[in-house]
Amino acid sequence: MNTSASNSTNSTNPLFALVDVNNFYVSCERVFQPKLEEVPMVVLSNNDGCAVARSAEVKALGVKMGTPWFQMQDLAKKHGIKAYSSNYTLYGDMSSRVVQVLKTFTPNLEVYSIDESFLQIETVLKQYQDTIELGQIIKQQVKDTTGLPVCVGIGASKTLAKLANHLAKKHKQFAGVCDVNAMAKPELYQWMSETEVGEVWGIGKQIAKKLKAQKIQSVFDLLQTSPQAMRQQFGVVMERLCYELRGVSCLQLEEVAPAKQQIIASRSFGKLVTSQTELAESVATHAARAAEKLRTQNSTTGALTVFIQTNPFKQNEPQYHQSITIPLADPSDNTLTLTNAALAGLKQIYQTGFRYKKAGVILNLISDKPTLQQSLFEDIESKGKSAHLMKAMDDINLRFGNAVIRSAAAGTNSSKQDWQMRSGNKSPNYTTQWDELPVVR
DNA sequence: TCTGGGGTCCTAGGACCC
DNA sequence: TCTGGGGTCCTAGGACCC
Numbered sequence: 490m491n492t493s494a495s496n497s498t499n500s501t502n503p504l505f506a507l508v509d510v511n512n513f514y515v516s517c518e519r520v521f522q523p524k525l526e527e528v529p530m531v532v533l534s535n536n537d538g539c540a541v542a543r544s545a546e547v548k549a550l551g552v553k554m555g556t557p558w559f560q561m562q563d564l565a566k567k568h569g570i571k572a573y574s575s576n577y578t579l580y581g582d583m584s585s586r587v588v589q590v591l592k593t594f595t596p597n598l599e600v601y602s603i604d605e606s607f608l609q610i611e612t613v614l615k616q617y618q619d620t621i622e623l624g625q626i627i628k629q630q631v632k633d634t635t636g637l638p639v640c641v642g643i644g645a646s647k648t649l650a651k652l653a654n655h656l657a658k659k660h661k662q663f664a665g666v667c668d669v670n671a672m673a674k675p676e677l678y679q680w681m682s683e684t685e686v687g688e689v690w691g692i693g694k695q696i697a698k699k700l701k702a703q704k705i706q707s708v709f710d711l712l713q714t715s716p717q718a719m720r721q722q723f724g725v726v727m728e729r730l731c732y733e734l735r736g737v738s739c740l741q742l743e744e745v746a747p748a749k750q751q752i753i754a755s756r757s758f759g760k761l762v763t764s765q766t767e768l769a770e771s772v773a774t775h776a777a778r779a780a781e782k783l784r785t786q787n788s789t790t791g792a793l794t795v796f797i798q799t800n801p802f803k804q805n806e807p808q809y810h811q812s813i814t815i816p817l818a819d820p821s822d823n824t825l826t827l828t829n830a831a832l833a834g835l836k837q838i839y840q841t842g843f844r845y846k847k848a849g850v851i852l853n854l855i856s857d858k859p860t861l862q863q864s865l866f867e868d869i870e871s872k873g874k875s876a877h878l879m880k881a882m883d884d885i886n887l888r889f890g891n892a893v894i895r896s897a898a899a900g901t902n903s904s905k906q907d908w909q910m911r912s913g914n915k916s917p918n919y920t921t922q923w924d925e926l927p928v929v930r
Numbered sequence: 931t932c933t934g935g936g937g938t939c940c941t942a943g944g945a946c947c948c
Numbered sequence: 949t950c951t952g953g954g955g956t957c958c959t960a961g962g963a964c965c966c
Contacts, residue, residue, distance in 0.1 A: 534952035
């Protein structure tokens with residue numbers, strides 16, 4: 490085994506940590522009302538429609554994300570579930586406090602969502618005993634400063650960090666911090682075969698269903714497929730995901746949030762609405778809100794889309810959903826201009842005789858962002874980038890090459906060759922298929 | 931029986947994420 | 949009776965052009 494190669498590649502490999510607040514909205518409410526600790530509770534969406542956050546106790550009862558509140562009345566009575574209306578101003582504020590704490594560990598940070606951030610940590614590691622220690626310190630710091638509980642997942646790609654975070658949340662023995670990169674391979678593969686494929690970041694309901702139909706049930710099953718074959722079936726996003734799972738980082742940290750390509754302002758109505766006047770009122774409000782968002786990101790829009798729709802859950806009522814895009818004479822960020830365009834659009838799509846549930850406005854912004862297809866091969870031009878790909882290939886051999894793969898489900902052992910054959914990685918040479926490795930900005 | 935071939939732009943729809 | 953509000957990206961297909 491070539492240890493010098495392994496040392497040199499390891500030193501430059503990225504390592505990602507995903508820090509994710511547990512039950513974020515619920516935890517925010519509990520910070521300010523400590524008596525709610527241990528109380529089974531949910532936070533509800535607008536109009537108090539569905540549960541958008543559930544406490545651990547409620548999750549344990551099997552309540553799914555997005556369950557309508559009215560559907561869980563019986564359960565709520567039986568188990569004393571409390572419901573709270575959401576307070577997004579509070580959550581936004583708590584979120585930025587968490588980010589402030591995380592920034593004290595490294596400036597290389599991507600705020601991924603209101604309750605999640607990716608940190609690139611390979612450069613700061615030497616100050617700590619190991620990754621687990623770093624993770625525990627992060628967790629403690631956030632708790633001490635904000636009162637919020639977090640879990641930390643660590644891996645060689647964002648997708649693996651996500652998976653690690655999932656394990657940290659699900660399994661108590663990790664004590665809230667899990668590093669799949671430091672884990673012995675047989676142990677990692679064991680966890681992967683015990684984790685459903687649908688838990689992988691980027692695999693939703695539909696794809697999970699199709700995968701399962703092909704006997705790809707667990708994350709480990711997916712690991713053994715060929716990325717090329719997955720691309721054939723599911724497209725380029727899936728291919729990239731497969732590489733990420735193998736420890737080849739394709740998704741880089743996005744430290745500067747890219748400008749939005751689309752701004753949406755929409756709401757459901759508390760009661761169904763029939764008249765154009767009522768719709769116009771809400772559409773005008775949405776247009777104004779959208780214009781405001783537009784100005785905060787310092788840009789303009791050339792076109793505006795208005796949409797209205799009936800309640801899709803009322804199957805026995807006549808359904809209507811329509812949208813129209815109004816081009817603007819000049820790019821604008823002006824509230825009055827956008828409102829007028831929105832109202833003109835509404836006039837064109839409004840139909841009497843329907844009971845409307847939702848209305849909204851979408852601003853279409855100009856973007857020069859390359860698509861994934863375009864950026865796929867962009868990096869592969871130069872020699873330097875080629876070297877990067879070679880390293881990635883080395884990396885695969887380092888990570889997976891020497892491991893004996895044990896499939897828990899089938900109860901069989903398979904060798905390196907088996908894995909390589911199944912994964913389409915036929916040769917230790919750098920063949921063309923590896924030159925197509927996606928490295929995406 | 932044969933029925934160009936490539937390119938671009940736009941839209942709708944479907945998948946995913948939180 | 950009561951079912952969120954944001955976003956992302958890709959694909960397919962049609963119109964149109966040379």
